[in-house]
Amino acid sequence: MSASASETIRVSEIFGPTIQGEGALIGQPTVFVRTGGCDYRCSWCDSLHAVDSRFRADWRPMTTAEILARVRALSGDAPLMVSLSGGNPAIQPLGPLIRQGQAKGYRFALETQGSVSRDWFSDLDMLVLSPKPPSSAMTTDWDALGDCVKAAASKPRIALKFVIFDEADFAYAREVAARFPYLPVYLQPGNHTPPGPEDMDACIDTEGILGRMGWLIDRVIAERWFAAHVLPQLHVLIWGNKRGV
């Protein structure tokens, strides 16, 4: 599907530069463009303010030019990595933003659950596919996930990233990884989030997160899954569930 540059994109928030706190690009200075709206409702979603339609009034329709101007202002016009997240950014017309941003030297990563594929995935610098394990209560559409990998196969780096709370989630990650044996895998312990986005500033369960991190490392080693990377959500350990960091 193609999109014209005049189409608007539903934006929940644009923030940064901060560091990418997760996965393959962890530690990299990054500006986040978080789009509003998602076709999933994960039981533990940490970004409900970009998912729950109660927050729809906060999502602003922005043109590609407006988003790019905001990203350039936040970064002082110095090109850096832009992470397109959400919500599900794949349901927004982001192709023109990626191409116009790249023309200015910016690089683009996109985080999605793999439920919707777009031909413009091939223009990305990095596609992070984060299929949802049983604890999310979502069901994987294997054809859609395969289509996402195919759409991106010609150019960008692709990585799989899994949130793991328990043994069933770990088994799911193993299954997906076996279907795509050539893709790098990142595993991150789940963070038990408060029930509503209003309460997100509540304290995080650091002990629980680090406990699951230790368990995850033990499981990876026990299975001799030596191709997997195990990482915490670094930004959560530093700033908790705060928005805009």
Ligand SMILES: C[S@@+](CC[C@H](N)C(=O)[O-])C[C@H]1O[C@@H](n2cnc3c(N)ncnc32)[C@H](O)[C@@H]1O
């Ligand atoms: C908020 S999502 C937005 C992008 C897209 N909808 C997705 O899920 O990939 C960004 C990343 O945060 C992860 N995430 C969401 N809630 C989490 C939680 N409670 N603990 C750990 N990671 C979480 C998701 O799995 C995903 O990898």
Ligand SMILES: Nc1nc2[nH]cc(C(=O)O)c2c(=O)[nH]1
């Ligand atoms: N610092 C930081 N790193 C992140 N990595 C993935 C994020 C997301 O919510 O998509 C995120 C986020 O919100 N903040």
Ligand code: SF4
């Ligand atoms: S797919 Fe991503 S944004 Fe949507 S509900 Fe799940 S974690 Fe949240």
Ligand SMILES: [Mg+2]
């Ligand atoms: Mg997040």
